[in-house]
Amino acid sequence: MEHSNFYIHNPKFYVSVDCIIFGFNESELDVLLLKRNFQPAKGQWSLMGGFVQEEESVDDAAKRVLRELTGLSDIYMEQVGTFGEIERDPGERVISVAYYALININESDKELVKQYNAFWVNINDLPELIFDHTEMIEKARTLMCMKAATEPISFEMLPKLFTLTQLQKLYEAIYGEEYDKRNFRKRIADMKFIEKTDKIDKTGSKRGAVLYQFNKKVYNKDQKFKI
Amino acid sequence: MEHSNFYIHNPKFYVSVDCIIFGFNESELDVLLLKRNFQPAKGQWSLMGGFVQEEESVDDAAKRVLRELTGLSDIYMEQVGTFGEIERDPGERVISVAYYALININESDKELVKQYNAFWVNINDLPELIFDHTEMIEKARTLMCMKAATEPISFEMLPKLFTLTQLQKLYEAIYGEEYDKRNFRKRIADMKFIEKTDKIDKTGSKRGAVLYQFNKKVYNKDQKFKI
DNA sequence: TCAAAAGTGTTAAGTTTACACCCATGA
DNA sequence: TCATGGGTGTAAACTTAACACTTTTGA
Numbered sequence: 137m138e139h140s141n142f143y144i145h146n147p148k149f150y151v152s153v154d155c156i157i158f159g160f161n162e163s164e165l166d167v168l169l170l171k172r173n174f175q176p177a178k179g180q181w182s183l184m185g186g187f188v189q190e191e192e193s194v195d196d197a198a199k200r201v202l203r204e205l206t207g208l209s210d211i212y213m214e215q216v217g218t219f220g221e222i223e224r225d226p227g228e229r230v231i232s233v234a235y236y237a238l239i240n241i242n243e244s245d246k247e248l249v250k251q252y253n254a255f256w257v258n259i260n261d262l263p264e265l266i267f268d269h270t271e272m273i274e275k276a277r278t279l280m281c282m283k284a285a286t287e288p289i290s291f292e293m294l295p296k297l298f299t300l301t302q303l304q305k306l307y308e309a310i311y312g313e314e315y316d317k318r319n320f321r322k323r324i325a326d327m328k329f330i331e332k333t334d335k336i337d338k339t340g341s342k343r344g345a346v347l348y349q350f351n352k353k354v355y356n357k358d359q360k361f362k363i
Numbered sequence: 364m365e366h367s368n369f370y371i372h373n374p375k376f377y378v379s380v381d382c383i384i385f386g387f388n389e390s391e392l393d394v395l396l397l398k399r400n401f402q403p404a405k406g407q408w409s410l411m412g413g414f415v416q417e418e419e420s421v422d423d424a425a426k427r428v429l430r431e432l433t434g435l436s437d438i439y440m441e442q443v444g445t446f447g448e449i450e451r452d453p454g455e456r457v458i459s460v461a462y463y464a465l466i467n468i469n470e471s472d473k474e475l476v477k478q479y480n481a482f483w484v485n486i487n488d489l490p491e492l493i494f495d496h497t498e499m500i501e502k503a504r505t506l507m508c509m510k511a512a513t514e515p516i517s518f519e520m521l522p523k524l525f526t527l528t529q530l531q532k533l534y535e536a537i538y539g540e541e542y543d544k545r546n547f548r549k550r551i552a553d554m555k556f557i558e559k560t561d562k563i564d565k566t567g568s569k570r571g572a573v574l575y576q577f578n579k580k581v582y583n584k585d586q587k588f589k590i
Numbered sequence: 591t592c593a594a595a596a597g598t599g600t601t602a603a604g605t606t607t608a609c610a611c612c613c614a615t616g617a
Numbered sequence: 618t619c620a621t622g623g624g625t626g627t628a629a630a631c632t633t634a635a636c637a638c639t640t641t642t643g644a
Contacts, residue, residue, distance in 0.1 A: 142403055143455045146414035148375035151458055153445075176369055187373035194447025194458060208371060218460045220378075220421025220443045228370045231378055231458075233445050301623075319607070335638070336504075341622040342615040528595075545598070546634065569593040570641040 142266065149157065152232040153198040154185040154269065156216065156276035157206065158240035159256060160293040166256040167242070167273060169263070173253040176227050181263045183272065198235040205252055207245030212292040213237045214283065217274045224268050232268075236276040237329040238292035255337070260312070284310055287359050288329070289351040299337050299345040300324060307363055323363065324348075329355035380425040381412040381496065383503035384433065384469035386483060387520040392536040393483040395432070396490070400480040403454050408490045410499065411481065414460065425462040432479055434472030439519045440464045441510065443503045459495075460473065462530065463503040465519035487539070493529050511537055515556070515588050517536060519579040526564050526572040527551060534590055551575075552566070556582035570585040 170182050172354040186201040189196055195215070203209055216234035223231070241256065257263065258279060262270065284290050290306050291298075304320050324330050329351045335345040355361070384395040397409050413428040415421055422442075430436055451457070468483065468558035482508050484490065486504060489497065511517050517533050518525075551557050556578045563571040582588070 143377055143414075143457070146377055147417045149378050149415065150370055150373055151376050151378065151567070179457060187370075188376065188447070188458075188605080190374045190456075197447075215444050217442050218421060219417070220424075220460070222418070222420055228368070229417075231415075233447070299623090312429055317610070317623090318609085321624080322626095338615090343613070343621080343623055344615075345623060527597090543635070544596090545636085548597080549599095565642095568641090569643045570594085570596055572596060 150230040151188040154183040156236040165259045182266045228319040297347040379459040380414040381410040383463040392486045409493045461499040524574040
C-alpha cells in the first residue's frame, strides 16, 4: 500500500451499529428492545446492535443487524448519527453508529424476536437502557418526526391497505397530538398518491371503512407531502 | 477486561473526521477547502480531516481538526453523518464522520489557513473533490439549511454587529433565493432577540445602516425562530 | 445634485383552524 | 333500535406574499 505510512500511526477502533426499530401497534408508536439474555449487560434493556465487519459497509452492517432480529430485508432505514464518547461502553472503546428502521410489526419474524428476547415497548414508556441507548432513541425519534412531516415514510409502518382512521392514529402517535378528522382527511384528499381502493375493512367498525394504499410511483411524480 | 471475549473477535477500523467549514463572504456562502500540499492525493481538493485518536471522543476529534486549520475553538458544529463504504478511501479502509462548522471568516487564523493551502470556495462552484467529500458537503448543506430555518445559527457566520442587509444577504446565500426586503424586516422585527444597537455601519452605504446584534439570552427565553 | 443603499405599511391571496351532524351496520 | 366508528363542508382567523416610494449622505 503506497501511502500506508499515512495511516499506520493512527489507532483503530471497534465500530458497531445500533438499530432503533419503530413499529405501529393499534394507536401506539413502539420500539423493539432487547431484554438481554446474553453478555455483556445480561438482564438489562438495550437496542439491537452488532459490530461492523471487514467485508461490509456500515450501512450494510445495520441492515444485517436488523435482519438478524426481524428477518426483514429491504427496509426503510436512516442513519441517526455516531456516538463516539470514549467511555460510552464501559467494557471497551466502541464507536457506534445508530440507525432507525420503520417496519410493519406483523411482517417481522416472531420466532426470531422471541429468541432474542425482544419486546415492543411504547415510545413514551421506555425502560432504563444501557450505555447511551436512551439518547440514541431520542435522537432517532426527533429525526423520524421531522422526516415524517415532509416525506411519506409512515406507510412503512402500516399494512399495504389501511384505513384513514389508521393513518390518522399513526400520525397522532408519531406527533403525540390529536388532529381534527375533517381537516386531516382534507389534507389526505389533496395527495393523489394516497389512493382509495374498492376494498372495505370491516374489522374496525360495523359500517366498514374504505381501504387506501400508498402509490409510490404517483408520489415520485407528484412530489408534495405535508401533514 | 471481564467480557473481552465479546469484543475480541471483531475487526477494528481507522476512524476519521472531516470538516465542512461554512463561512459568509459579502454575498456568498463559502466552504473552506484544501488544495492538498501533502500525501495522499496531493494536488487534489479535499475537506480538512484527521484521524480519531485514543484519548479523544469523535466530537473532540472534529473540534481539534477544525482548530488545527482555523485556530478557532468553541465553534458551532453539528454532526453530518458517518460515511462507511468499504472502498471510500482507496488507500485503506477508513470510516469517516463528517461535521459541519459555522465560522466567521475574519476570525480564522489566516496564517494557518495559508500553511494548509486552504481556500474559501463558493458553495455553488465546488471543484472536484477526493473520495466522497462532495457527497459530504451536499449533505452538510442540506442539514445546515434545515437547521438555519428554525434555529438562529446563521449569526455564527456574521460579525457580532451586523446590518439587516447583511443578514438578509446571508439568508439569500443559504437558500439561494431572494427575499422581499420589507417582508424580511417584518419577520426580524418580530424576533426580540435580534436587537437594534445605537451603532451605525457606514461602510456599506453613504447614509449608513443601523447595526444589530443577536442576544442569545433573550432567545433562550423567547424561543421562536422562523425565517 | 445625484447615485446608492436604508428604511418603511397596506392589501389581497392563500392557508389553517374550528366546528356538528348524518350514515351504515351488526349486535 | 341503538351504539359504534365512518364519512362529510363552511366560515373565521391567521399567515404569507406582493408591491413603491421617501430618506440620507458622500462623492
